[in-house]
Structure formats: C-alpha cells, structure tokens
Amino acid sequence: MISVTEARQIVAAHCRLLEAANIPLQQSVGYVLAEDLISPVSIPFFRQSSMDGYAIRAAEKDQLLHLQDALPAGSSRELTLAPGNAIRVFTGGPVPEGADTVVQQEWISLKGTAIQINDHPVEMGANIRVPGADINKGVIAMPAGTCINAMHIGLMASLGITNVTVYRKPSVAILITGNELVQPGNELLFGQVYDSNSFGLTACLQQLHISAVSVSFTKDSLAETETAIAKALLENDLLLITGGVSVGDHDHVAQACANLGIIKQFHGVKQRPGKPLFFGTTENKWVFGLPGNPASVLSCFYQYVIPFIHGLTGGKPVQPLRAALANEFDKKAALRFFLKGSYAAGLVNVLAAQASFQQTAFVQANCWIELPEEVAVFPKGTQVTIHPFL
Numbered sequence: 001m002i003s004v005t006e007a008r009q010i011v012a013a014h015c016r017l018l019e020a021a022n023i024p025l026q027q028s029v030g031y032v033l034a035e036d037l038i039s040p041v042s043i044p045f046f047r048q049s050s051m052d053g054y055a056i057r058a059a060e061k062d063q064l065l066h067l068q069d070a071l072p073a074g075s076s077r078e079l080t081l082a083p084g085n086a087i088r089v090f091t092g093g094p095v096p097e098g099a100d101t102v103v104q105q106e107w108i109s110l111k112g113t114a115i116q117i118n119d120h121p122v123e124m125g126a127n128i129r130v131p132g133a134d135i136n137k138g139v140i141a142m143p144a145g146t147c148i149n150a151m152h153i154g155l156m157a158s159l160g161i162t163n164v165t166v167y168r169k170p171s172v173a174i175l176i177t178g179n180e181l182v183q184p185g186n187e188l189l190f191g192q193v194y195d196s197n198s199f200g201l202t203a204c205l206q207q208l209h210i211s212a213v214s215v216s217f218t219k220d221s222l223a224e225t226e227t228a229i230a231k232a233l234l235e236n237d238l239l240l241i242t243g244g245v246s247v248g249d250h251d252h253v254a255q256a257c258a259n260l261g262i263i264k265q266f267h268g269v270k271q272r273p274g275k276p277l278f279f280g281t282t283e284n285k286w287v288f289g290l291p292g293n294p295a296s297v298l299s300c301f302y303q304y305v306i307p308f309i310h311g312l313t314g315g316k317p318v319q320p321l322r323a324a325l326a327n328e329f330d331k332k333a334a335l336r337f338f339l340k341g342s343y344a345a346g347l348v349n350v351l352a353a354q355a356s357f358q359q360t361a362f363v364q365a366n367c368w369i370e371l372p373e374e375v376a377v378f379p380k381g382t383q384v385t386i387h388p389f390l
Contacts, residue, residue: 015311030209031166032314055099102127173232220250243292273356293356
C-alpha cells in the first residue's frame with residue numbers, strides 16, 4: 001500500500017496531453033486551446049460611432065449644420081462629409097469620411113433640415129471608435145492554454161471565427177460491477193441497492209465538459225468482468241470501474257486487469273475513504289478501479305481522476321484552499337482522510353455522515369477536507385487543506 005502523495009505522483013507520471021482537434025466554436029466551451037488564437041480582423045473593423053447622434057467636423061461645432069444624409073448601423077455605404085454639413089449616425093454604425101467627431105443627439109436642436117449644437121463642450125474625436133480599438137488584426141486574441149468559457153465564445157464569434165483548435169477530451173467508459181445493483185425506477189427487493197455511481201460519475205464528467213461517456217454493467221464474475229473491461233478499453237481512452245477492487249471472494253477487477261495485460265501501477269492507497277483504489281495502464285489507455293461505496297467513488301474521482309483528466313486535456317484543476325476547522329475532529333487510523341465539509345468565510349465544518357456509503361452529507365457539503373495521516377487530533381481552529389467541489 002502506498003501513500004496518497006506517491007499515488008498522486010504515479011498518476012501524474014502516466015498522464016500525457018491528448019492530441020489537438022479542430023472543433024466548431026459552439027461546441028468548444030470547457031475545452032483548452034492547443035495553440036494561440038490569432039485575430040483575423042481588427043475590431044472595430046471600421047470607424048464606428050459609439051452614440052446615436054451626428055457626425056461633424058469639430059471646427060464647425062458653432063455653425064448651423066445642414067443634414068447631408070444618414071448612416072444607420074449595418075449600412076455599407078461609404079459617405080464623405082461635406083463642409084458645413086452633418087450626417088446622422090447611430091450606435092455601432094459607420095462614421096463618414098471627413099467627420100472627426102460625433103455629437104450625441106441629446107445635445108442637438110433641430111432647425112428644419114439643419115442642426116444646431118446646444119451649449120455643450122464638443123471635443124474632437126468624441127464618440128468615435130477607431131479601428132482596432134478593441135483588438136488589431138494579427139495579434140494574439142487568446143493564448144494557448146486558455147480554457148474556453150462563454151465569454152470567450154462571444155469574443156471569438158465577434159472575430160468571425162467558426163472553428164478552434166483544442167486538446168480533445170477523452171472518451172470515457174464507466175463500468176459498474178455488482179450483483180446487488182438495480183437501476184432507479186425499479187422496485188427495490190431485499191438485498192438490493194440502487195445504482196448511484198453511474199449517475200454521479202456521469203454528472204462529474206459532464207461538469208468537465210466530457211460528453212463521450214458510455215456506461216455498462218457487469219455481475220461479480222471474473223469472466224464477465226474481463227470481457228466488459230476488454231470491450232470498454234477497445235472503444236475508449238479512459239475506463240472508470242466502480243466496485244470489485246477489494247480483496248473479497250467476489251472482487252475480480254485486479255485479476256481481470258492482470259489477465260488482459262493491464263499493467264498495475266498501484267493497488268491500495270493509505271487513505272480513507274478509497275483504500276482499495278486501483279490504477280493501471282495499457283497502450284495509451286488508463287484504468288481507475290474505484291471502490292464501490294459512493295463517497296469513496298467521488299472522493300477518489302476528485303483526488304485522482306479529475307487531475308488526470310486535466311492533464312490529458314491541458315486544463316488547470318481547482319486549487320486547494322486553506323481553512324480553519326470550525327469543529328474538532330479526531331481520527332484513529334494512520335491514514336490520509338478526505339472528509340465531506342462545508343466551507344464559508346474561511347471556516348470549514350466537518351459534517352456528519354462521513355461513512356463511505358453515506359451520501360446525505362453532500363446536501364450541505366461543498367468541499368473535501370484533507371487531513372494528513374501523521375496527525376490524529378485536530379482541534380478547532382486547526383488550519384487544514386480543502387478541495388472545493390466543481
């Protein structure tokens with residue numbers, strides 16, 4: 001059995017960036033740019049009015065100016081302002097050649113087919129957006145390594161970009177083992193429990209913007225487990241198995257992996273929950289064997305699988321925080337503990353229902369509390385490491 005630190009190091013050492021892929025802009029939220037994104041245009045693309053008003057020459061601001069024309073937003077006409085004239089312009093619309101100022105319409109009095117500027121200070125260049133005021137053509141709009149969010153989508157669309165080059169997401173198979181499992185919606189018979197792990201893991205992967213997820217189920221049989229693992233790895237990059245990783249008579253995952261030539265990198269970590277955690281590799285494919293209890297599954301997913309997926313996709317995991325314990329906690333086992341916690345304003349509460357089968361604490365929990373193995377007593381106020389949920 002190895003330490004949490006060793007397990008994290010081994011997982012990280014077997015991670016590599018997946019290849020880049022060119023995908024449609026509207027599908028790229030949550031992906032990481034694999035190369036610098038260069039602006040193909042300047043924004044604004046033309047001299048643009050930032051107000052509804054009138055384009056004039058500032059030197060003529062005290063004159064009665066005749067209305068020459070109008071340039072609404074979206075107009076492709078290229079007008080030139082004649083001396084002694086004004087042209088009506090609109091927010092986001094073009095400014096005519098010859099004009100050096102836009103006067104907002106609230107400062108204007110109409111005099112038939114002419115305008116008079118009221119007693120307001122008019123500065124040359126006012127209310128005109130020059131080409132490239134936001135970004136110039138040919139410069140880096142977004143650097144490689146940027147994780148794309150909704151605001152980035154809007155920026156790229158404004159630059160006319162339709163596709164982006166990103167690190168692809170892994171295809172993930174979830175394999176649920178166990179004779180006792182039944183799907184929600186079915187009648188629960190004596191000795192059965194509802195499967196929740198496939199739902200929880202799928203939801204976690206969705207939060208990581210991974211959509212290529214398949215879910216399958218197998219009974220506690222070595223032959224069936226071996227067949228299911230082989231099929232999942234044939235079709236996917238990453239396999240997450242729940243259950244069957246301990247040392248009981250009906251735990252077949254480790255043996256099935258060995259039979260298939262999957263190299264065991266470790267099996268067993270000095271932690272609670274999740275002590276029987278398994279990690280294996282084969283031909284650029286990866287296998288995590290997660291313990292079957294739901295809290296163990298989610299704890300191991302956060303501590304090992306999420307950082308691994310970020311490593312595959314160029315992402316940056318949520319950084320741990322430091323917080324003061326709001327209540328005392330004592331632990332007997334010399335293991336690294338990951339506890340369900342509720343964090344706010346610098347304080348973190350150790351919640352009730354910490355057993356690995358218990359999920360009710362997740363109603364209040366918003367983080368994992370990490371407690372080192374070498375310490376047994378944690379008085380109120382002790383500074384501890386916490387890992388915020390996604």
